[in-house]
Amino acid sequence: MAEERHIFSVFVENRFGVLARVSGLFSGRGYNIDSLNVGETDDPQISHMTIVTHGDAQIIEQIYKHLNKLIDVIKVTDLTTENHVERELVLIKVHAEPQKRGEILQIVEIFRGRTVDVNPTTLTIEVTGDEGKLRAAVDMLRPYGIRDLVRTGKIATMRGGVR
Amino acid sequence: MATTSGANILIESLKRADVEYIFGVNGGAAMPIFDALYDAEGISLIPMRHEQGAAHAADGYARATGKVGVTLATSGPGATNLVTGIATAFMDSIPMVAITGQVYTHLIGNDAFQESDVIGVTRPVCKHSYLIKSSDEVAEVVASAMHIASTGRPGPVVIDFAKDAQIHESLFHYPEQVNIRSYKPKVDGHPRQIAKAVELIHSAERPMLYAGGGVVLSNASDELRELAIKTGIPVTVTLMGLGAFPETHPLSMQMPGMHGSCCANYAFTDSDLIIAIGARFDDRVTGNLDKFAPNAKKIHIDIDASCISKNVPVDVPIVGDAKRVLAEMNKLVHHVEIEPWMRQIDEWKEKYPFEYQQKGDKVMPQYVIEQIYDIFPDATVVADVGQHQMWAAQHFMYTEPRQFINSGGLGTMGFSLPAAIGAQFGCPDKTVININGDGSYIMTIQELIPAITYKLPLKIFIINNMYLGMVRQWQELFHNKRYAAVDYHDNPDFALLAQAFGATGLRVERVEDVRPALEKAKGVDDGPVVIDFIVDEEENVFPMVPAGAGLGDVIRGLA
Ligand SMILES: Cc1ncc(C[n+]2csc(CCOP(=O)(O)OP(=O)(O)O)c2C)c(N)n1
Ligand SMILES: [Mg+2]
Numbered sequence: 001m002a003e004e005r006h007i008f009s010v011f012v013e014n015r016f017g018v019l020a021r022v023s024g025l026f027s028g029r030g031y032n033i034d035s036l037n038v039g040e041t042d043d044p045q046i047s048h049m050t051i052v053t054h055g056d057a058q059i060i061e062q063i064y065k066h067l068n069k070l071i072d073v074i075k076v077t078d079l080t081t082e083n084h085v086e087r088e089l090v091l092i093k094v095h096a097e098p099q100k101r102g103e104i105l106q107i108v109e110i111f112r113g114r115t116v117d118v119n120p121t122t123l124t125i126e127v128t129g130d131e132g133k134l135r136a137a138v139d140m141l142r143p144y145g146i147r148d149l150v151r152t153g154k155i156a157t158m159r160g161g162v163r
Numbered sequence: 164m165a166t167t168s169g170a171n172i173l174i175e176s177l178k179r180a181d182v183e184y185i186f187g188v189n190g191g192a193a194m195p196i197f198d199a200l201y202d203a204e205g206i207s208l209i210p211m212r213h214e215q216g217a218a219h220a221a222d223g224y225a226r227a228t229g230k231v232g233v234t235l236a237t238s239g240p241g242a243t244n245l246v247t248g249i250a251t252a253f254m255d256s257i258p259m260v261a262i263t264g265q266v267y268t269h270l271i272g273n274d275a276f277q278e279s280d281v282i283g284v285t286r287p288v289c290k291h292s293y294l295i296k297s298s299d300e301v302a303e304v305v306a307s308a309m310h311i312a313s314t315g316r317p318g319p320v321v322i323d324f325a326k327d328a329q330i331h332e333s334l335f336h337y338p339e340q341v342n343i344r345s346y347k348p349k350v351d352g353h354p355r356q357i358a359k360a361v362e363l364i365h366s367a368e369r370p371m372l373y374a375g376g377g378v379v380l381s382n383a384s385d386e387l388r389e390l391a392i393k394t395g396i397p398v399t400v401t402l403m404g405l406g407a408f409p410e411t412h413p414l415s416m417q418m419p420g421m422h423g424s425c426c427a428n429y430a431f432t433d434s435d436l437i438i439a440i441g442a443r444f445d446d447r448v449t450g451n452l453d454k455f456a457p458n459a460k461k462i463h464i465d466i467d468a469s470c471i472s473k474n475v476p477v478d479v480p481i482v483g484d485a486k487r488v489l490a491e492m493n494k495l496v497h498h499v500e501i502e503p504w505m506r507q508i509d510e511w512k513e514k515y516p517f518e519y520q521q522k523g524d525k526v527m528p529q530y531v532i533e534q535i536y537d538i539f540p541d542a543t544v545v546a547d548v549g550q551h552q553m554w555a556a557q558h559f560m561y562t563e564p565r566q567f568i569n570s571g572g573l574g575t576m577g578f579s580l581p582a583a584i585g586a587q588f589g590c591p592d593k594t595v596i597n598i599n600g601d602g603s604y605i606m607t608i609q610e611l612i613p614a615i616t617y618k619l620p621l622k623i624f625i626i627n628n629m630y631l632g633m634v635r636q637w638q639e640l641f642h643n644k645r646y647a648a649v650d651y652h653d654n655p656d657f658a659l660l661a662q663a664f665g666a667t668g669l670r671v672e673r674v675e676d677v678r679p680a681l682e683k684a685k686g687v688d689d690g691p692v693v694i695d696f697i698v699d700e701e702e703n704v705f706p707m708v709p710a711g712a713g714l715g716d717v718i719r720g721l722a
Contacts, residue, residue, distance in 0.1 A: 012345075013345055016294070017282060017286075017292070017294075020283070020286060021286065024286055024287055028287050058472070061472065062469060062473065065468045065469035066469050068468070068469075069467070069468075069469055071290070071291040071311060071343070071345060071346050072345055073345055074344060074345040
């Protein structure tokens with residue numbers, strides 16, 4: 001069966017141990033997590049996780065059902081099948097000699113990024129977007145020398161009103 | 164209102180949840196709880212000799228009664244000793260609450276004396292878990308744990324209870340209702356799915372019912388019987404469901420799978436409609452999946468959505484409680500005309516019953532089981548793991564749910580003696596028989612002590628082949644008879660050993676002594692009887708579907 005990438009949106013009780021239960025569900029079955037992001041929602045008792053994973057249809061179905069089965073999980077949505085918005089943020093620390101800075105800042109401009117830190121030899125740049133945009137930005141900056149790169153992992157939500 | 168200690172709140176909460184017995188072993192981090200139990204009324208602590216035994220006893224109590232079994236141990240080694248018992252209950256979806264003492268909250272994470280991360284260690288083998296760090300939380304946690312353990316797909320819940328929270332005082336308030344917003348098991352099957360299933364049932368030519376432990380767990384045995392009898396569809400019941408449909412009934416095809424009846428296995432292979440109820444298409448039942456039921460449509464009723472289409476693609480999934488779904492189906496079904504199919508089933512049954520060859524004057528293990536059945540047909544049988552377990556499943560005809568108890572999912576050797584103790588506490592008026600293996604018995608033999616102390620009239624029958632027989636059988640068939648680490652000829656004399664413990668102990672070596680010994684055991688009611696049946700050493704369990712083979716390729720016996 002063909003492997004597919006899926007994005008799950010998971011609302012959970014904001015309690016100790018929940019993350020371990022969720023990640024244990026994957027590790028215990030040999031399933032992969034491509035990225036996992038957790039944060040509090042507007043209601044401090046509830047956290048939201050965005051989990052990006054891949055597998056064939058049968059594995060994805062099992063992941064969906066097992067997430068639902070966890071006692072602390074309130075709601076699971078497979079966003080892949082829904083109209084949704086996804087974003088990721090990346091911080092790139094790039095080597096920047098004074099004579100190259102202008103070029104680099106132009107690239108940042110094109111990707112609507114921001115410079116969040118500078119020092120004599122590096123610039124730290126923040127870029128937000130979907131996967132393709134981040135990859136393009138990183139590819140453009142790589143020739144200057146990337147010193148450090150950190151990504152948040154995807155966060156995603158459904159478009160339109162709450163169901 | 165006066166405040167009271169967290170330990171007292173725990174005990175009062177358990178009482179409110181109708182818990183009568185707690186099976187446990189004492190230790191430092193649980194002492195306040197044991198202290199609270201010391202003079203508690205309406206709830207008794209049954210001290211076991213090893214935490215694994217305590218967990219299995221709680222489990223056996225739960226399997227025999229349908230109520231939640233409760234076990235209690237101290238932190239660190241006490242808790243880790245419980246793990247096998249928790250995992251055993253988890254694999255068979257048994258409602259259980261396991262309470263462990265934990266070190267003081269300020270020491271958690273410090274590698275304190277007898278500290279272990281119990282929540283971490285048990286996470287993959289329990290349904291849910293709680294860490295109690297304040298006496299304020301106790302009542303709420305107990306109520307939630309009991310609710311989660313016993314509803315939906317049941318399972319063990321762990322409560323790890325810090326010692327300072329056991330000692331600190333709070334107001335006792337037991338919640339009248341438990342409402343967990345993230346946990347709402349779906350119990351009613353979807354009417355459209357049920358209608359679809361009924362349509363398939365009415366149009367099938369070779370339908371069969373395949374019922375598992377879920378039928379027992381949901382107390383749906385009456386509904387299953389009604390469905391089978393109303394429609395006239397034959398039934399196979401798995402190891403975990405034995406007794407859910409009477410094996411003495413003409414529609415019974417007995418147990419399927421690796422050591423199941425040829426009839427049930429051939430039926431799977433030829434069937435055009437399988438109605439699975441609370442069964443999970445376990446690999447020990449299906450054999451090679453590529454060859455499993457190639458011509459059959461599948462209806463699958465299960466409370467756990469993740470069980471459906473896990474191993475076998477299903478045509479009509481119905482998520483819900485077996486009892487409710489079957490009750491709805493029973494309103495819609497009528498008798499089906501499947502004469503040719505039934506003739507075929509009857510022919511298989513007639514031709515291939517569970518059988519064995521008498522070898523000389525040897526005591527054949529199957530003969531012992533037949534005699535046990537003959538003398539104690541209504542007994543609750545608690546079997547261990549190995550060949551004797553399979554013979555106990557094959558040669559005893561179970562007619563009631565909860566009549567056969569065993570560790571089917573995890574296959575835990577040592578399960579049966581402590582589980583029989585729990586079952587006897589749960590069902591004081593029943594005859595409880597423990598069918599054990601010489602290898603399995605020794606794994607938890609220490610639990611003979613509480614059985615004697617509490618004068619439990621357990622019948623402990625050891626099918627002693629002086630081998631880890633099931634493993635030896637595989638070595639004989641697949642490893643060229645290289646009997647590595649299975650020779651148990653250094654077994655002690657189990658009859659004498661029983662006597663040394665203080666129980667009645669008998670040894671049977673001749674066929675003619677089998678019945679008299681059983682009759683004698685029947686008469687002992689002031690404590691356990693151990694009978695060491697010295698049986699044929701190299702008898703094998705047949706039929707057998709070798710690993711990797713399809714059910715149709717079942718080996719009926721060695722020529
Ligand atoms: C705790 C544990 N260890 C090992 C096994 C593997 N195993 C399965 S059956 C069996 C042999 C059991 O021997 P015995 O209790 O004498 O029963 P018999 O097969 O001889 O009837 C073994 C070792 C197991 N199931 N559980
Ligand atoms: Mg043996």
